[in-house]
Amino acid sequence: MLLIYPPVVKPCEPPAGIAKLAGTLRGQGVPFTLLDANLEGLLSLLSGKCGENIASDTWTRRALNHLPDHLQALRGWRGYRNRDRYQRAIRDVNRVLEQVSPKRSHVHLSLANYEEKDLTPVRSEDLLASADCPEANPFYPYFRSRLHGLLESLSPSRIGFSLNFLSQALCTFAMMGFLRREYPGVKLVLGGGLVTSWMSRSDWRNPFSGLVDDLIAGAGEKPLLNLLGRHPGDRDFPPDYEDFHEHAYLAPGFILPYSASRGCYWRRCAFCPEKAEGQPYSAIPVTRAIAELQELVQRNRPVLIHLLDNALSPALLSALTEFPPGAPWYGFARITEHLADLEFCRSLKRSGCVLLKLGLESGDQAVLDALQKGIELTTASRVLKTLKEAGVATYVYLLFGTPPESPAAAEKTLSFVVEHASCIDFLNVAIFNLPAWGPEMSGLETRLFYPGDLSLYRDFVHPLGWDRLRVRHFLNRKFKRHPAVREILGHDPPVFTSNHAPFFVMSPGMSIF
Incomplete structure (x- = not known):
């Protein structure tokens, strides 16, 4: 095979x-x-x-000449200690690929x-x-x-x-x-x-x-x-990375991706693609997930663990504080009350948590309620401040142009981000795509998004007139130009985004506990 x-x-x-x-x-x-x-x-x-023979212009010739150094920088800590050097390396490598x-x-x-x-x-x-x-x-x-x-x-x-x-x-x-x-x-x-x-x-x-x-x-x-004609049985085997160790990935060490669950434990958000696809939630028992992680860390000696779960469950987060996996880690977590507890967040930090990705989506409570996110803005505010105090970096995800959002609601999101700019390390700003199937489709006038039989999304007439063009203008002409937002966006690693973000808040000494 x-x-x-x-x-x-x-x-x-x-x-x-x-x-x-x-x-x-x-x-x-x-x-x-x-x-x-x-x-x-x-x-x-x-x-x-x-x-x-692609060296036809000055930029391309320079990029080719420096390509070995750029690749070496991205494979070592040197490339992540200087943002200008990192961005230049990414731009030049992409230039070579383009040409x-x-x-x-x-x-x-x-x-x-x-x-x-x-x-x-x-x-x-x-x-x-x-x-x-x-x-x-x-x-x-x-x-x-x-x-x-x-x-x-x-x-x-x-x-x-x-x-x-x-x-x-x-x-x-x-x-x-x-x-x-x-x-x-x-x-x-x-x-x-x-x-x-x-x-x-x-x-x-x-x-x-x-x-x-x-x-x-x-x-x-x-x-x-x-x-293959084999009886699967009931045993679930952990992932095996033995065959990947000699690969020269663009990271300052081996990253260990691991998933303790499939699907999302919340499963209530409106317009969720996974809910529309009917994907069930299943999770590895927490004790087994911790044991697998610790064994995988001992075997693979990663510089970083990438937890792939759509949302790390509170039970798994608690277990990680009690039984650290043995290497720095990051992943997605829902904004919930337990992340507003300073001692809990400090214990996450001690367990190796260097960054949490948080799906805030909106800074308007009415939008969050309409989307059934289960997030209170007052809690989100406390979570951001608490994680900052505990030393855990945050990568905040925002989603503009959802059906319940209005221009006024988008302004509230801007205000929330500006107010909490000192507690947000990285930002992901996206425009909403409507899943092509789902129970919420019935209340919207929809049309083709991509002209293809495999498209997973539909375009729609926004009920409040907040269409994609207006959203894009707001983001480009106002939201991203605000000094506080612009500074945060400047921290975002180009191309690799959240996959490389932890390396900008880590130190080489954190690589193995």
Whole structure:
């Protein structure tokens, strides 16, 4: 079995989904090989092995000359001690990727995204077109050589792709198209978060039957074992990162991604994509999650733990304070009363918590109530101040243009952020996208958002006239220009955002307890 993680995703940590599959396959004695084609493909392009002579202007020549130093800086603490140096490294690396093949002007490529001018990943016919012409993909020289070598040496009966983001879709289908043409007898399996979202649509009809042999929605461990003719059993194996240790990810050490749950324990927010998709919540027992984390830390010696849960449960947070995992960690948490307790937050800090991501969404209480967020602004205020005092950094997420929001409500969000600017380390500012399915759709006039049969969102007529254009104007002309907001946004690591943010509030001595 060959498991592939395709381009393009931020290349800073190993893919958690494939690591989870690896743990299960190894635990069941199934032979397999892992390929992080995302990291390898990007590094191959940066090395020049798959590109043409791109040094056609001063910026590109300078970026190429300094590329080894930039990559080394992003892989060591030196790159995170100076924001100007860090931003210059990111800009130059992206410049090289953008210019890697001038003849492919239809492609926009960066460390975090892949787009094509004439093909969109939300149209199945475009994905199939990418499969029909894999040599048009800039990663083609890399994956042609790499896959030829692997298939000749391994002769796998099945090849699985983990497709989680739209930025991976076109490259995934290009690779599958190549395999179907060159190795027609090999079975192709497609799973991952994006595939799960597609298959959760109420109108789902498989358009890929001629290309993909098996599609897997949700957790892939048991379905994959069934395809391989193995009895899954009831045992749940922890993720296995053994095969990723030699990979040169862009981070100052090994990042360990870990998920203690699937779905969200709150599950009440209006317009939630996961609720619309009907994804259930399931969690590993807290005692087992702590034991797995501690064992994984001992085995992998990470510089940082990335807890992937949609929202860390209060029970897990409490357990982490009592049984620290042994390395610095960060993750998403809901704004609740327990985070307003100073001693509790100090115990989180002592356990290794360096940063919490908080989904505030709005600074207007009426909007929060209408969205059923379960957040009180008075509590949010105390949480931000308490975390600041405890020394835990915050990455606050805001969402503008939701159906209950008005221009006046957006102004209140600005006021809240300005009032608490000293307690907010990083900000994520986004414009609301309406999930294409869900119970809240009935009260809105909707229309196409993206013209594609795989689109997960709909455009809508805002009931208060607060449309996307007006929201964008407010954000660009007022919100982001406020001095207090502008200063916070200046802290945000470009491209890698929250994945690199913890390194700007950590010190090298925190890497292992």
